[in-house]
Amino acid sequence: MLAAARATFAERGFDGASIRVIATAAGVDPALVHHYFGSKDKLFLAAVEAPADPEDLLPEVLAGGTADLGANVVRLLLRVWDGPARAGGLALIRSAVSNEWTARLLREFLVARVLRRVVGTLDLPPAEAEARGALVASQLIGVVMTRYVLRVEPLASASTEELVAAVGPTVQRYLTGDVDLPGSVTPPP
Missing domain, CATH: 1.10.357.10 (Tetracycline Repressor, domain 2)
Known part of the structure; x- marks a missing residue:
């Protein structure tokens, strides 16, 4: 999920990325991304460390x-x-x-x-x-x-x-x- 998030944020920027797009790129359900990261903001922070x-x-x-x-x-x-x-x-x-x-x-x-x-x-x-x-x-x-x-x-x-x-x-x-x-x-x- 983090690799997909990094690639999506780098390609689309924060505003252009969505949990759904990131989940699709990672091959998982968006609910799983929400479960582990809570929000797009928290996922972004984890992605950029x-x-x-x-x-x-x-x-x-x-x-x-x-x-x-x-x-x-x-x-x-x-x-x-x-x-x-x-x-x-x-x-x-x-x-x-x-x-x-x-x-x-x-x-x-x-x-x-x-x-x-x-x-x-x-x-x-x-x-x-x-x-x-x-x-x-x-x-x-x-x-x-x-x-x-x-x-x-x-x-x-x-x-x-x-x-x-x-x-x-x-x-x-x-x-x-x-x-x-x-x-x-x-x-x-």
Whole structure:
């Protein structure tokens, strides 16, 4: 079931996949998928071997309101990565760098399960929300790669609050500030 789920999520994305399609690909009844995983969200988390369930974590990111989103997103990222989920997260990131299939799953996890929900609180036009979400993803993945994979100092040993103070304002600007969004700038002649 997990192999069928991974293939279906990678091919169709989270929104395009369904329990029925995944069950058919696995050669099982959809009730069996529901029995083992409960919901499409839980199946997706198992398929990508997600280090944490965003459903459990996003309320604290959103609790501070729009003005605190940048800092809260960075703080949550660091809390997850500094906790027991680090090993699974590192395996996912390292695999995504060299494997397109895993990269698609990671993109889908970031976009459908995390960033779309955060950016969705801002009431933006779809193209702007997508561009802002991509900018936030670039910053967060950069922090993960620099701090946890490459271990570049002083980021590798900085405290959570030091990184929240340094990176949070950039994430906040990507979410709510003035920024030239990809696709909206006309290149010079």
